[in-house]
Amino acid sequence: MNSTALRTLLAVEDNAGDARLLREMLNEQGGHNTALLHATTMADAELLLQEHAVDIVLLDLGLPDVQGLDAVRRARAAAPRLPLVVLTGLDDEEIAGQALQEGAQDYIIKGQIDLRGLLRALRYAVERKSMEDTARELALQIAHTSRHDDLTGLPNRVLLNDRIDFAISLAIRHKTKLAVLFLDLDGFKHVNDSLGHSTGDKLLKSIAGRLLNCVRGADTVSRQGGDEFVVLLSDVTRAEDAAISANKILQAVAQVHSVDEHDLHVTASGGISIYPDDGDNAETLMKNADTAMYQAKDMGRHTYRFFKPAMNEKAVERLSIEADLRRALEREELELHYQPKIDLTTGLTCGAEALIRWNHPTRGWIPPAQFIPIAEDCRLILPIGEWVLGEACRQAQRWAEAGLWFGTMAVNVSAVQFCELNFAQRVFAILSQAGMDPKRLELELTESVLMKGTESTAPNLQTLRSEGVQMALDDFGTGYSSLSYLERFPVDCLKIDQSFIRQISAVGAKSTLVTTIINMAHTLKLRVVAEGVETKEELQFIKNRGCDEGQGYYFSRPLPSSVFTQRLLLSNSV
Numbered sequence: 001m002n003s004t005a006l007r008t009l010l011a012v013e014d015n016a017g018d019a020r021l022l023r024e025m026l027n028e029q030g031g032h033n034t035a036l037l038h039a040t041t042m043a044d045a046e047l048l049l050q051e052h053a054v055d056i057v058l059l060d061l062g063l064p065d066v067q068g069l070d071a072v073r074r075a076r077a078a079a080p081r082l083p084l085v086v087l088t089g090l091d092d093e094e095i096a097g098q099a100l101q102e103g104a105q106d107y108i109i110k111g112q113i114d115l116r117g118l119l120r121a122l123r124y125a126v127e128r129k130s131m132e133d134t135a136r137e138l139a140l141q142i143a144h145t146s147r148h149d150d151l152t153g154l155p156n157r158v159l160l161n162d163r164i165d166f167a168i169s170l171a172i173r174h175k176t177k178l179a180v181l182f183l184d185l186d187g188f189k190h191v192n193d194s195l196g197h198s199t200g201d202k203l204l205k206s207i208a209g210r211l212l213n214c215v216r217g218a219d220t221v222s223r224q225g226g227d228e229f230v231v232l233l234s235d236v237t238r239a240e241d242a243a244i245s246a247n248k249i250l251q252a253v254a255q256v257h258s259v260d261e262h263d264l265h266v267t268a269s270g271g272i273s274i275y276p277d278d279g280d281n282a283e284t285l286m287k288n289a290d291t292a293m294y295q296a297k298d299m300g301r302h303t304y305r306f307f308k309p310a311m312n313e314k315a316v317e318r319l320s321i322e323a324d325l326r327r328a329l330e331r332e333e334l335e336l337h338y339q340p341k342i343d344l345t346t347g348l349t350c351g352a353e354a355l356i357r358w359n360h361p362t363r364g365w366i367p368p369a370q371f372i373p374i375a376e377d378c379r380l381i382l383p384i385g386e387w388v389l390g391e392a393c394r395q396a397q398r399w400a401e402a403g404l405w406f407g408t409m410a411v412n413v414s415a416v417q418f419c420e421l422n423f424a425q426r427v428f429a430i431l432s433q434a435g436m437d438p439k440r441l442e443l444e445l446t447e448s449v450l451m452k453g454t455e456s457t458a459p460n461l462q463t464l465r466s467e468g469v470q471m472a473l474d475d476f477g478t479g480y481s482s483l484s485y486l487e488r489f490p491v492d493c494l495k496i497d498q499s500f501i502r503q504i505s506a507v508g509a510k511s512t513l514v515t516t517i518i519n520m521a522h523t524l525k526l527r528v529v530a531e532g533v534e535t536k537e538e539l540q541f542i543k544n545r546g547c548d549e550g551q552g553y554y555f556s557r558p559l560p561s562s563v564f565t566q567r568l569l570l571s572n573s574v
């Protein structure tokens with residue numbers, strides 16, 4: 001036995017003879033000095049345990065003030081961290097076994113014990129207690145790890161679910177509400193990509209700290225993983241309380257974070273669901289808060305939205321469109337229509353813009369504005385965009401081979417496609433398969449493509465232009481309209497967004513803007529196309545300002561290929 005581990009033994013024994021025997025045995029120990037404290041009742045023992053540092057307790061189960069297993073329970077309550085050995089009579093062995101279940105480490109049968117047996121029992125009890133403590137500590141650690149986030153130490157998804165369930169049971173009892181606030185950081189990926197994961201991790205920890213500072217002790221801040229956090233606001237009386245907390249939280253997150261000598265700015269978007277209005281269990285409340293969060297993202301980020309049932313319908317609709325879109329290509333439900341571009345000097349067709357159309361088997365024609373954003377989100381835009389490019393090039397080549405002049409074939413390219421590393425190579429492969437001259441192809445990019453500005457943006461642009469593919473900046477005026485993009489990413493053509501052309505008149509802000517854009521583009525030697533020309537007045541206006549080309553319902557709506565071919569046959573025969 002390790003003497004340092006056993007300096008003081010407390011014997012709780014009311015029988016004076018047994019106590020004496022014990023003292024004598026311990027005195028026989030020789031070199032090992034174990035002090036013996038002696039109590040004759042449990043009450044005395046409890047006092048001694050408070051006043052002295054005791055290493056092990058030896059407990060008789062038949063005390064004047066407590067007997068049997070109750071004695072074990074009281075001793076364990078008074079000294080939960082100490083090893084406990086029970087002293088029992090021969091006929092009480094069954095009780096002694098039960099005492100082990102109650103937390104005693106060993107038992108000794110009175111009258112059958114000698115010094116060696118006593119020392120062995122004490123040593124065994126100390127070792128067993130230490131092993132039990134280690135195992136309990138380990139179990140606690142495992143339980144903690146499985147319910148907490150490694151990085152921030154916040155409760156994770158598992159613990160949050162339990163807390164929501166518990167908060168629901170309290171809300172039922174107290175007839176109150178609770179709110180689940182789902183938070184997703186805006187632009188966190190950019191921090192990770194540009195400054196590295198270690199800085200990203202520190203930012204997440206800083207955000208966790210901010211969130212904790214914004215809530216009350218009864219609330220729970222949890223991390224779901226990645227850049228997602230969920231705050232459980234328990235005991236909410238009105239939905240407005242949740243709105244106040246959400247505002248406070250969004251403002252706190254948006255304050256600058258000083259991380260690794262960087263001043264980092266990040267915002268969050270949030271979705272709120274309320275018990276019992278938006279769900280009666282953790283899963284539904286989380287799902288609905290998540291749906292509302294996506295709505296907040298759509299609304300422009302750094303804001304929050306309360307869940308509304310209509311959002312669910314929208315989410316279900318979105319999922320259904322996504323599932324159908326996956327099959328649309330192979331079922332040949334997609335087709336291209338072509339809208340002519342008109343040279344405003346000659347009045348002749350100088351180009352065609354390919355615009356995708358989806359003829360859904362049950363929903364009918366679905367407009368691209370409805371399914372392209374979904375295709376972009378789930379990256380289905382990659383195979384779809386490739387199909388569009390291939391189909392447009394094959395059509396252009398058919399017209400060219402038929403001797404029909406159509407000018408250039410314009411194809412819309414989404415940011416997801418253009419940011420692919422091998423995009424330019426894919427375009428060349430498609431052109432070559434179709435046998436089409438690259439100079440006949442124009443790719444329409446929006447400013448968002450240039451703004452995203454990944455490593456591959458400039459090389460893709462340069463490679464394509466170097467082979468003669470023309471590049472047009474679509475929807476000009478709706479985004480940042482920054483000239484610096486045009487310097488960094490040179491293009492051949494600007495397309496003025498249709499919102500500027502609509503109901504334009506000689507006076508007014510629109511007129512000044514459009515005139516400025518046309519002049520600026522000409523200074524930069526760019527062609528200018530006015531989109532969405534619907535009336536003679538609009539046409540007259542842009543012609544007077546020297547705009548090069550026009551496109552819009554005034555000239556023609558987008559047409560199926562066969563109708564467009566008829567149009568080309570007519571114009572080519574003139």
Ligand SMILES: Nc1nc2c(ncn2[C@@H]2O[C@H](COP(=O)(O)O[C@H]3[C@@H](O)[C@H](n4cnc5c(=O)[nH]c(N)nc54)O[C@@H]3COP(=O)(O)O)[C@@H](O)[C@H]2O)c(=O)[nH]1
Nearest residue numbers: 355356368369372388412413414474532533534551552553
């Ligand atoms: N990545 C891809 N995006 C595509 C593709 N095909 C279309 N789109 C994009 O979807 C948006 C909506 O397109 P669509 O419904 O086809 O509308 C186009 C025209 O029909 C419409 N238009 C043209 N003239 C007029 C007009 O006089 N009035 C009026 N109200 N609408 C008009 O404008 C759309 C043309 O848009 P743009 O591309 O900006 O020239 C749209 O953003 C498409 O880009 C695809 O294959 N891939």
